[in-house]
Amino acid sequence: MEIPLTSSELRLFSHILWQLGSGQGSRALRQETLENVCALLQADFAASCIWSSASRTSRHGVSWNIAEKAMREHASTWQYIDPITPLLRAKQHPTLVDEVMPARELFKTAFYHEFLKPCGMHHGVNVYFLRDGDDVGDLRIWRAKDAPPFGQREIALLQLLEPWFARALPKNEESPSLTAREQEVVSLVCKGLGDKEVARLLNISFTTVRTHLNHALKKLDCANRTELASRLRH
DSSP states (O other): OOOOOOOHHHHHHHHHHHHHHHTTTTTOOOOOOOOEEEHHHHHHHHEEEEEEETTTTTEEEEEEOOOOHHHHHHHHHGGGGOOSSHHHHHSSSSHHHHSSSHHHHHHSSSSSSIEEEEEETOOEEEEEEETTTTEEEEEEHHHHHHHOOOOOOHHHHHHHHHHHHHHOOOOOOOOOOHHHHHHHHHHHHHTTOHHHHHHHHTTTTHHHHHHHHHHHHHHOOOHHHHHHHHHHOO
8 A cells, every 4th residue: 555645754754763773672662652653643642562471461561641540550450351452462463443343342341431431542553563473562552532543544554664663672571480489478468468477377577578579579560469469360
């Protein structure tokens, strides 16, 4: 598909390619390019995550024009009842949300009413970047309700950008697995036991419990115990 671009769009497209080329391998690259990608696609909101095959979760989320609180809630809660992301990721090429779930069906879900709608996100398009079979990142692009839906022009632009992102983004390094003791501590904490109770049951010090718990939070990229418990339930 031939894509007519205005001079400003061509400059913007060229600048994104320059960012991807000059920042190749940088872990900040997804954040640094989001605003320009949104401008090119005339989008209102964007997020980018990295799929972890180990934990089967979307991790390391960054965003543009989406509240940090919403991103935290997505990481801890909403991603686990998200009906569209698994379908979009399975496509592994730029895909309109409407292609995997009709709007009338999406609008019936709690994910739409309690996450997408309050954030203002209505029309969506996603693309997932893989290199050598490994996820290296994605783009989750949205427009507001009063904006026109995305179409084949935006799909074509993302198709042009896709190989550049796939080459430029760093490989996803999975977090190391938990040690046996960390697993014991996490299991008890997630059952609702306090740190002192865990220390008594495992015959270790209170400080050691905290150390193991903090290591587990860091390894699993969880902000707090609530997020940790939510992740392990899934």
